[in-house]
Amino acid sequence: MMxxxxxxxxxxxxxxxxxxxxIAAADAELDVLLAQPRAESRHDADAPLLGPGIEDPETREYLDALSADVGSLPTGPNDVELTVRSVRAPAPPRPGSPIAPFYGARLRDWAVQCLLSPYGVLYTRLTDRETKVMQTATGEDIEVKVIGSVPSGAAAVSALDEWLTAQTRDRDIPTYENSALERxxxxxxxIVGVVLDTPEGSRAVRVRHGIAIAGRLNGPARGALPVGTPDGELxxxxxxxxxxxxxxxxxLATDLSAESSRSEYCSSGPARDGGRSHVRHWRKADRNPPLG
Structure with a gap:
């Protein structure tokens, strides 16, 4: 392919x-392209959660498989409020401590939350994501990639979209305006690349690491900071x-700059590795590709 x-x-x-x-990819010194669509059009309740409007059979099969277990959308309004919570560095494991069990159902629940959230995103690669292991107030381990901080205050949530846009501009991230994923x-x-529908026609872009794809439920940040959110930076x-x-x-309400252990799965080597192993034989190895 050319x-x-x-x-x-x-x-x-x-x-x-x-x-x-x-932003995270640019901070990792990767070459990033941002393809932003025209003003979002409304999709009916039967539209796919990932890639609505994409008709390419192979792409449609891949995206539908990743969201196959979600089921139909809830009849009521989705939770559109931005999550604000406290996290801490996990305690160092003690010698002989058992390995944390793997809960597939939790990955499914997490995928559903992200697919139904205006703030969710799918990234096609599982490795080399440069995250930190953190722990929530309930003791749950999560993977966190911090991309910056905003002042804690009444406007912290509403100002997030403007802050994110400004950060992409500060990093001079190339952007295709009025463009969308075609296949x-x-x-x-x-996965070796994408074809983008741009105002100048279809453009084929080779991808060395991975693709980030937004769900169809995007929208401006909403909500308020929980009572008791500490002053300072979030x-x-x-x-x-x-x-x-x-x-x-x-x-996140904590200081994530302190050194903490990294998850084993995301420290497998430099980010520039050719970026092609992330979906090898996904149809064969994952009869139902991992929803998570």
């Missing part, structure tokens, strides 16, 4: 999650779980 361009990471869509992924390009069951974090392709933007 490529019109080549990047490490391509971020497709609008919303907080895609912008946060673009994903596979080669021997691996960390803007891209939050996920080990072995999950889904993440969402949250505001």
């Amino acid at each position: 490529w019109d361009d080549e990047f490490d990471v391509v971020c497709c869509g609008s919303g907080s999650g895609v912008l946060a992924c673009a 994903i390009v596979f080669e021997e069951d691996e 960390e803007v974090g891209l939050v996920g779980h080990s072995a999950s392709r889904f993440a969402r933007v949250e505001l």
Whole structure:
């Protein structure tokens, strides 16, 4: 296939999650392209949660498989408020401590939360994501990539979208305006690129690391800080779980600059590794690709 361009990471869509992924990739010194669509059009309740409007059979199969277990959307309004919570560095494991069990159902629940959230995003690669292991107030381990901080105050939530947009501009991230994902390009069951629908026509972009894709429920940040949120700075974090392709933007009340242990799955080597192993034989290895 003839490529019109080549990047490490391509971020497709609008919303907080895609912008946060673009910022995180740029901070990791990866070459990033942001493809932002025209003014969002409304989709009916039967539209896919991932890639609504995409008709390419191979792309449609891949995206539908990742969200197959979600089921139908709830009849009531979705939870559109931005999550704000406290996190802390996990205690060092004691010698002989048992390995934390793997809960597939938790990954499914997390995927559903991200798919139904305006702040959620899918990233096609599982490794080399440069995250920190943190622990919530309930003792749950999460993976966090901090991309900056905002002042804790009444306007912290409402100002998030403007802050994220400003951060992408500060990093001079190349952007295709009025452009959308047309299809994903596979080669021997691996993701190797995308074709974008742009005002100048279709453009084929080779991808070396991965693709970030927004869900269809994007919208401006809403909500208020919980009572008791400490004064000072709130960390803007891209939050996920080990072995999950889904993440969402949250505001975190803690100091994440302290050194903490990294998850084993995300410290496998430099980020620039050719970026092609993330979906190898996904149809064969995952009869139902991992919802998470």
